[in-house]
Amino acid sequence: MRSIKIKTTESEYPVLVGDNVISELTTILNDLSPSKVLIVTDSNVDKLYGEKLVSTICPHFTTYKYVITSGEEAKSFDVFYELQTYALKQQLDRKSVILAFGGGVVGDLTGFVAATFMRGIPYIQIPTTLLAHDSAVGGKVAINHPEGKNMIGAFYQPKAVVYDSHFLESLPIEEMRSGFAEVIKHALIRSESLFQYLQNEIHDLQDVNNERLEKMILEGIKIKADVVSKDEKELGIREILNFGHTLGHAIEAEAGYGKLSHGDCVATGMLFATWLSMKSLNISLPYEELKTWFKKIGFPTTIPDSQDTENLIKRMTKDKKTKANQIKMILLKKIGETTSLTFTDEELRILVNE
Numbered sequence: 001m002r003s004i005k006i007k008t009t010e011s012e013y014p015v016l017v018g019d020n021v022i023s024e025l026t027t028i029l030n031d032l033s034p035s036k037v038l039i040v041t042d043s044n045v046d047k048l049y050g051e052k053l054v055s056t057i058c059p060h061f062t063t064y065k066y067v068i069t070s071g072e073e074a075k076s077f078d079v080f081y082e083l084q085t086y087a088l089k090q091q092l093d094r095k096s097v098i099l100a101f102g103g104g105v106v107g108d109l110t111g112f113v114a115a116t117f118m119r120g121i122p123y124i125q126i127p128t129t130l131l132a133h134d135s136a137v138g139g140k141v142a143i144n145h146p147e148g149k150n151m152i153g154a155f156y157q158p159k160a161v162v163y164d165s166h167f168l169e170s171l172p173i174e175e176m177r178s179g180f181a182e183v184i185k186h187a188l189i190r191s192e193s194l195f196q197y198l199q200n201e202i203h204d205l206q207d208v209n210n211e212r213l214e215k216m217i218l219e220g221i222k223i224k225a226d227v228v229s230k231d232e233k234e235l236g237i238r239e240i241l242n243f244g245h246t247l248g249h250a251i252e253a254e255a256g257y258g259k260l261s262h263g264d265c266v267a268t269g270m271l272f273a274t275w276l277s278m279k280s281l282n283i284s285l286p287y288e289e290l291k292t293w294f295k296k297i298g299f300p301t302t303i304p305d306s307q308d309t310e311n312l313i314k315r316m317t318k319d320k321k322t323k324a325n326q327i328k329m330i331l332l333k334k335i336g337e338t339t340s341l342t343f344t345d346e347e348l349r350i351l352v353n354e
């Protein structure tokens with residue numbers, strides 16, 4: 001088992017990573033002495049592990065389980081409302097604890113329910129996807145609005161993150177790849193040594209042993225937590241987490257949300273940002289190596305054929321994290337270190353077409 005403590009201005013909480021760390025959950029819950037425990041999970045995770053989790057907790061605490069339909073659509077006002085209603089009907093109170101058992105969707109939704117139910121009750125993240133190494137720490141919880149993804153939410157920290165690598169054994173390869181893109185992002189922006197490790201050790205996501213998996217989860221979490229601790233409310237340095245996402249989000253939106261994997265889009269975005277770093281900062285970076293490695297892993301390395309550069313540039317200028325008609329790009333000074341530059345759409349057009 002590997003464990004770290006994450007400090008925020010308001011709290012400190014443990015992150016446990018390893019095979020069978022779920023056995024620690026009862027101890028963590030005992031410390032919180034909950035009046036009731038509500039497990040929120042999705043239909044896929046429930047089928048695979050719902051019983052296991054219930055049987056771990058049930059003998060010790062009054063336990064309820066609420067299963068949402070898997071998929072991004074669950075981050076909606078309707079499901080948020082249904083969950084609040086369920087919690088009220090089961091008479092959860094301010095001493096109750098909610099468990100977010102699933103990937104980023106369950107984590108974001110459940111965290112926002114916990115943040116708002118009776119003005120905030122404790123919750124624990126029990127991630128089951130690799131991507132959730134990113135979403136389970138950092139304190140951002142949210143649901144979507146038809147006007148935009150993650151637009152309604154809060155900053156709200158969990159009481160603990162219990163990351164049992166055993167649950168990831170059933171994760172489909174596309175979901176592994178999606179999470180792996182964010183691990184690579186964390187390495188590229190903050191840790192040359194993690195990047196070297198990943199590049200040397202990971203060539204096939206179907207064949208990642210537990211030791212490597214746990215290392216990438218924990219190192220990814222450390223980087224995310226460290227960046228966030230310096231900027232909990234997302235006013236400054238946290239923007240470096242946007243590396244690869246300016247173009248990534250544009251590709252994802254252009255295809256229509258849900259059509260392409262977020263991680264695949266971010267991978268293409270990271271390649272573009274690396275290329276742009278070399279071109280605009282006049283430095284050399286292992287761009288070709290990165291591209292070859294990405295191909296081996298199965299990431300797309302070019303924008304989809306059906307997409308038009310001009311439309312993508314338009315979308316990038318509308319990114320919620322940029323000012324009007326300007327595109328702020330997070331770039332690499334070297335592997336493990338970032339800088340940023342702002343481009344006008346015209347400047348970017350010239351660079352891309354050169």
Ligand code: NAD
Pocket residue numbers: 042043044045048070071072075102103104105106108128129130131132134135136137138139140141142150167168169170171172175178
């Ligand atoms: P997800 O929760 O939808 O999980 C992906 C799929 O895998 C789902 O179909 C799910 O049912 C299935 N699944 C989950 N665990 C499984 C397992 N162990 N075995 C088999 N199948 C399993 O998606 P995700 O990729 O984990 O997270 C994406 C969400 O995270 C997005 O909504 C995104 O906005 C959010 N996010 C939030 C933050 C943050 O800081 N809060 C950061 C990044 C992403």
Ligand code: ZN
Pocket residue numbers: 182245262266
């Ligand atoms: Zn992302």
